[in-house]
Amino acid sequence: MEKVERPMMEPLGDVQLKEAKEGAINWIQQLQTKTDDIFIKKGISLAIIGFLLGRALILSQLSPFGLPFFAAVFLMRRDRAPLALFGLIAGGLTIHYSNSLVIFTSAFLLLLFHKIKKPAVEGQFKTMSMYVFASLFLVNLAEQYLVFRTIQLYDLMMIGVEAGLAMILTLIFIQSIPLLSIRTKSQSLKTEEIVSIIILLASVMTGTIGWMIYDLSLDHIFSRYLVLLFGLAGGAAIGSTVGVVTGLIFSLASIASLYQMSLLAFSGLLGGLLKEGRKIGVAAGLLIATLLIGLYGEGTNNIMVTLYESLIAVVLFILTPSSIINKIAKHIPGTVENSDEQQQYARKVRDVTAQRVEQFSHVFEALSNSFSQIDERGRLEEDEKEFDYFLSNVTEKTCQICFKKEQCWAKNFNTTYDGMQEIMLQLSENNGQLPQKTSKEWGKYCSRGPQVIGAISQELTYFEANQKLKRQVKESRKLVADQLRGVSAVMDDFAKEIQRERKNHHLHEESIMEAIQDFGLHIGYVEIYSLEQGSVDIEMSVPYCQGRGECEKLIAPMLSDILGETIVVHSEECATYPNGQCEVIFRSAKKFTVETGVAHAAKGGGLVSGDSYTTMEIGCGKFAIAISDGMGNGERAHFESTETLKLLQKFLQSGIEEKIAIKSVNSVLSLRTTDEIFSTLDLAMIDLQDAKAKFLKICSIPSFIKRGDKIIKIESSNLPMGIIQDFDVDVVSEELKAGDILIMMSDGVFDGPSHVENIEFWLKRKIKEMETDDPQEISDLILEEVIRTKGIIDDDMTVVTSKIKHNTPKWASIPVSPKRKKAQ
Template sequence: MEKTNASFIEPVREVNLHSSKWAMQNGLKKFQLMLESFFIKKGYLLLLVGFLLGRALILAKLTPFCLPFFASVYLIKRDRAPLALIGLIIGAVTISLTNAAFTFIITILFMIVFRICKKWIINDMKWTPFIVAIVLGLGKLAEAFILSRQLTLYDLMMVGVQTSLAFILTLIFLQSIPLLTFNKRRQLLKTEEIVCLIIMLASIMTGTIGWKVYDLSIEHIMSRYLVLVFSFIAGATVGSTVGVVTGLIFSLASVSSFYHMSLLAFSGVLGGLMKEGKKIGVSIGLFIATLLIGMYGEGGGSIQLTVLETAAAIFLFLLTPQVLTSRLAKYIPGTPEYTAEQQKYMRKMRDVTAQRVSQFSSVFHALSKSFSQMEIQPKEDESDREMDYFMSNVTEKTCQTCFKKDQCWANNFNTTYAYMEEIIHEMDQNDGNVSSKLSREWEKICTRSKRVYESIGQELTFFQANQKLKKQVRESRRLVAEQLLGVSEVMDNFAKEIQRERENHHKQEEQIMEAMQSFGIHIEQVEIYSLEQGNVDIEMSLPFCDGHGECDKLIAPMLSDILGETIVVNKEECATYSNDFCHVTFRSSKAYTVETGIAHAAKDGGLVSGDSYSTIELGLGKYAIAISDGMGNGERAHYESKETLLLLQKILQSGIEEKVAIKSVNSILSLRTTDEIFSTLDLAMIDLQNASTKFLKIGSTPSFIKRGNKIIKIQASNLPIGMIQEFEVDVVSEQLKAGDLLIMMSDGVFEGPLHVENYDLWMKRKLQGLETDNPQEVADLILEEVIRSRSEIIHDDMTVTVAKIKHNTPKWASIPVQKLKRQA
């Protein structure tokens, strides 16, 4: 029984602990929100800051903080300006009533001048520092003259100092106050804003000079606490900066505090260097700095007092919640929190962009589906309805006034309807002619047969035009649907690519660096973006190599052995001087390469050929070879063929599939002009990973593959581009092998030989007789043979492209690395 009770009590205790912990966290969160609401949203933080700045002094006499602070609050948070003014006056009262009166008067004077100047000022932020400096300078001059009835050189110098300080402090406060007033800041801090924030915090703390608790100086405790916080958050650089700036401002406020600048600076350096030890490490850094600097003496007080002040600062620092330091760290460059916040922002922007692209893809897909659904062939009842309309229009002009209409349409409706329908079909099929047999039979029935023929002919013209127009609309819709679907697929793939993050390969990066360093190669940095087979992507930073080619000769061969595939240098940016770094990108090598040779000639030896050709290396490891032959010769044919290839290249490079790309080019060319200008297209798409090839032939001549003594013919039947708006693209696929020659040609070459009946056999015989496999030599020999067969007369534009498929053999063999094998 006791055991059962114990087993029951344990879960109850865990639940109670969890609920109490949750209640405590909830209470702390509510307390934090309440404090934020009180100090930031309601603006009472400005009241506190105004109080401290109101009693802050420079050189134990000057008070340049009041007006710049009020002017900045007035400009940024005008509804909180009264709270800031109350705080400033209360703080000034603690110094003297005269100082409080001067603060109030100079503030009122500033508001009057600012209101007057606002009529001519366009940019308030730009001119406010000048207005503050002028108003404060005139006020101090008036104060000095009233008190002493004369102005000395010393008075003028002090007024100049205060004016300069007021100008600079206004600029600083204008950047710093938004950090205190906006609790939901999204932008990250710039370096200038961080320095301004430090100066403002140090200036605020000067208002605590003279405050003591049990002989411990509040300003010393708070300044060391400030250094501890920034050293812990941002490291030695920012920590030492905070120490120097804070110490300098305290030394200006009180000359006796000058030694504190070295203590705070040294504390910032040591604390930042020991930040890996968390809060305890930073605290130890401050404690060591206090002991070392304290041994030199500080001109007053004892080392025991200094150590106690440091202990108090450390105590406050240890009590500081992690939430506060983490929140502040998000805005300071160089911190892990800052980097995480940036990555979070970039991921958010990436996701938003990908979502928008995906939405556009969905829109295009929906539009494509909508156009596809509209593409419905006429149904039988619709065809019958059209025939009925056709008949009614014909009978209205002929039968309506005939005396035999009742006999024809009332007594013999089916017979009359069938004969007229047959006449309409025959006239439609035979260009308006009717067979003699049908004509004789119809004349037996109808007394106005000739008039009926004429009426049907007239109506048939309109009917055919209407049917042709409907067909063109349907074809256009189909083309638009296919193009929209292609764009939708491209955008969908693009959205997926955006969402792919850089993969985490820290372990592999370290292993590669170790392997390189064990081989004697110093690598500064390695970044792996992908280790996917055939799609490796690695970036490296190396010291100055002086052009010795280490990347090609050593690093790429070693990576090839490590990753189990051929790696080559894709891009290299060499250092320009000895202390700089080289940046190199390594990518997977393609399994095959293509070497091309091209020979072409214009008709009659002219300069402008109607043929155009292009070799395009596309992304995703594809290589395209294309020949286009414009109708006829000369500039117009050259323009048409060149335009065809240019459009095709742009569309293919966008990632749209080959079929859709060719249909898009066809629709553009067919809709662009009413002239009968056509172009042929011969396209070969070679996959460099496996040498598989797609042939798309639009009105073009056959192509040939030479594999040793074997000749393979590639042929497809499609009308030229631009001739009709709708056609199906026949795709012929063929697997090429290393050593194959792919020969593509225009009709001027294929049909060029004179007195040849079978062009296929002639071309195959010539290709089999070739004794070279150099692509350029093969292209030149074929063109020369065709021209010689024509008695050296170039009767048409001629173009030959020859591509040789080769294994991609790297220049350097892989270097074995014993410690590592494939890292993927």
């Protein structure tokens, strides 16, 4: 017989496995959606809770849970109130028909009170609780009188206690019902809300008292299961709270369950302390508490029953999906899950904000592109049209009344057109004067030559004015485009900065705090925002040190040793009273520092100088040095130079690039006034991390860098600011080194000594011969030498000297424990 080969089943591929997995996930999500729809949206869960609360008793005779639950559901979810009432009546029937009758009657009376006087919105919770008290008190009082025909003081007291408990439970259930019946967004619950939910759940479980399976009490199993859930989700505090509240309510329901409060509280405490072991650790806490409290409370007789109940609770707990526990933990403040949820929400807000800022950036970029787009072909066509309009205005006054019009424009169009164009160009180039040769040649060709030349000269004035206005508009468009592009770049950088996620530095914060406290210093808190090399940012709260400088002398050196780089005090806000806390910010020290010295003198020894200067540290670790010289002398020149530097400082501090900032300042100065008041600008931008410098010189005289015996000249050629609206800014880059001395000056110093033929060589020699390296002394010596050589001060003079130095910390690092250092 031939062997028949059976086809081999091909293994499922990755695609099939992925589809199967996605199908299972979709099925689970659909099942969860249907479950939520049935139990939560349709209110079946409220009916089940009502059934158990209708069975719940205190001291085997008081039933204060039913009416408060109905009142809370009626107030919070009126459409589901009939279901809740049905569940309460059904639960009451399992105890005695009178319980159901009391619940129904008191609910009817409650609705009657509500109908007679509907409570105001502001105090509706308090009013509803008072209605519950009155309804339950009157119904129980009537039942007592109808059944026994007498009312004793004890009976009156018990009725009052039950009505009082119902009034308090109403306020508690009102806080719990929305959390159980409505799928709210994930948010942190208040402590009062958590306790309210625990009371409601414990009250519900009270309805299971008396339910037994093989001598095992379901109320004991469910209560311990509840403690396990909250012990793992919320830790020792929440676990012990759940145990105490649940045990207290159980003990009120049955005196025999008094020892359960100790067992549940101890279980919640141990389980919360062992929550790092997850489910196994929390379960071990319950079993340990069961053995200890069980032996103490009931001896060895019922220890096995109690142990079996705890084991069943542990089995249910282990079978509980972790997602349910995580959902519970998300609502409890202080848990890791809640912190992650809050961070996720903050991340969403951050991303939305960054997206909006980025959209604005794109809008400004689009606006910039629309302003900067210039069609060259369209420009040529526009120029031709403008020249045609120009000739039409000329011919209207001359050629239209000439008898040779047909011969000039019909037979010799090109010659006439080119001739008039040549006349216009020569008049424009020679300031309205036409060469005699061109005039004679045109006179031979045109019978009305002088009239045509005069008309062209007259129209040329209007034409040139129109062209100048259009050029200014185009230049303004280009400047606006550059400014919009700069704003777009700033907003784009801001969006990226927003999206930089703050890393979680809990371990580093704890390690730094322990290291400092081990040293003997007490600090309030440590908040780390960045640990990037060169960009460390740490905020700390330290006790008031009475001006001893502990932050600068002790904490910053310790941080320097821990983080492996120099850390300094960036800002310090001292406490206003001796027992207060100081807020201190520590940041990375820059690799270089700039020390400056300034010497200046006004013309004729006056008090007001037309020169202005500024030195400022800008964000991103840059240091700016600027000198501005206003045109002329006196207050007007001083005002112009000062305004130039103020505008420049605002633009630079906003994050706009240096070239665009200078162009923007120039635009403001040129458009602000019609007076011929101009300013020069000498700007140096030094990066404090690598000492790279950019020099932007606007009609300013050269600067000098002294590097040992070598003198380096820095110069550039640009027109003064405010003359024209559009100009190019030349940027000169130079990499400075530690020990370099940068000398910047105004033209009054550079042009000072009139008898010196080569002022540049003279200044280089004077700078080279100086033995001091102190910036202030160098500035004073240069200014003094110029004034002494010239004899008078015939112009405003300013010298700004800057020395580049390595940033050497004032205090050496303080070594800490190697373990602390390793933890970083």
